[in-house]
Amino acid sequence: MKHVVLLAVPALLMAAALVYLLPSDSPERSQAEARIEIDGFRLTLAAREGTCHLDFSKEQDTGSVPLRVEPPCRFMRADGGGVLFSAEDGRRLVAIVGGTPEDDPIDPLTRRADCGTAIAGVELSGGSFTATSYLIGPGVYCALMGLEGREIWLLLNG
DSSP: OHHHHHHHHHHHHHHHHHHHHSOOOOHHHHHHHTEEEETTEEEEEEEETTEEEEEEEETTEEEEEEOSSOSSEEEOOOTTSOOEEEOTTSOEEEEEEESOOOOBTTBGGGGOTTEESEEEEEEEETTEEEEOSOOBOSSOEEGGGOOOHHHHHHHHHO
16 A cells, blocks of 8 residues: 555656646637736737837836747746746846747647747836846746746846
8 A cells, every 4th residue: 555655646746747737828818918017007018020029008108118039928927926026136027938939749848838938028117118138048938937036137137
């Protein structure tokens, strides 16, 4: 009986990992995730001229920040589901995952709908939005996996 339980635990963990890695292809979900609100600004991801753009609006204050990542565009999510990341020095960042990874049978992340090939950043400061100069990629990056502190630092300072 002890061996059966020991064998069941890894099988259960594998099943949970596969459920986590399954793509979420719902168009309604991805459309809702492409619009957020921060500090009273409505932020929307849009694809124009083969690149992602972060459009922002608040009353009469509107604009667009072109990003250097290819569509489809997705907001990178923090652990709690929010999209705003903060650096140790207090600077704030929104990160956008773009592109579509090539399907790789060995890497299940390439089949997830939230994964892309690069990450771009937009710094929020005093009501203005500025694309950061550093771009993370190429690689496979997933919006629902969030950012680590070093990635936030690279996007803001790289």
